[in-house]
Ligand code: TXA
């Protein structure tokens with residue numbers, strides 16, 4: 001199959017493919033999604049196949065209005081209604097009790113709940129409207145790999161396996177949406193951290209809990225997708241959290257073992273160590289975790305095109321989007337830190 005790349009003035013053509021049950025990747029404010037008709041079983045099955053995604057990992061349904069959610073869920077808790085009005089369109093996925101039959105069975109992988117979000121991207125909202133159906137939208141990467149933040153990343157992973165890609169340029173946030181379970185109205189729980197932080201949610205609806213798995217390694221995560229090895233490039237990733245001296249020690253340690261090192265670091269450190277290692281990729285201004293979040297997946301993908309054998313990656317403060325950045329980086333690194 002030829003994968004057609006559509007420009008932003010070709011939304012009708014992209015929508016026509018979706019109506020035929022084909023897969024079309026779309027841009028969002030977080031990462032690119034892999035779109036298919038959420039009410040067409042055959043189309044949704046193709047999504048799992050194209051990504052190589054385990055069938056017990058449910059998909060997020062992408063909608064173009066708040067009103068339509070009523071048709072898909074058993075109830076909308078008050079907190080969820082407030083959050084939709086405040087933060088949609090935006091990087092917030094809400095889990096609701098599923099109205100049986102609202103979507104193709106495989107969308108929810110047998111769960112009685114469903115994840116829904118309204119992405120903050122004009123072209124994609126227009127695409128959903130033009131298609132006239134809610135779209136599933138897992139990140140448009142091969143399962144286990146870093147999520148795509150450009151149309152080129154999607155093309156690299158899925159060319160020949162999907163009908164089209166709507167090219168909306170580089171995504172803004174760079175990390176996937178915050179997933180919040182609202183099925184227990186007494187205790188909303190964050191299942192996956194994202195750009196919308198616990199504090200931002202609490203300012204609107206009061207106390208929000210965090211899935212224990214995100215805090216402790218031992219617990220089984222409630223978002224099925226969080227248990228898989230994820231966001232990982234081909235080379236091992238090791239996190240370095242410390243001063244120039246720790247970086248110097250880490251570089252020396254792994255070079256002694258014969259590793260060809262790639263550094264995924266802020267621009268100050270990139271300049272400092274450029275001559276000493278095989279490759280460097282800058283995550284942006286020192287201390288700017290928003291820039292780092294936006295660049296992380298492109299950085300992890302960059303090293304796949306090089307001959308480095310090991311990636312040393314920069315830790316950031318866990319505030320703001322830093323929490324999501326560290327969550328994804330720790331998964332990419334299998335929680336492996338350098339200890340000097
Ligand atoms: O930003 C995003 O959310 C992107 C863009 C494309 O919208 N999409 C995305 O989808 O990240 P995906 O499929 O890569 O991640 C969906 C996550 C998985 O961890 C999945 O297990 C969880 O949401 N999830 C989906 N339905 C769920 C449910 N009913 N209960 C709990 N977790 C659910």
Ligand code: MG
Pocket residue numbers: 138139147
């Ligand atoms: Mg994903």
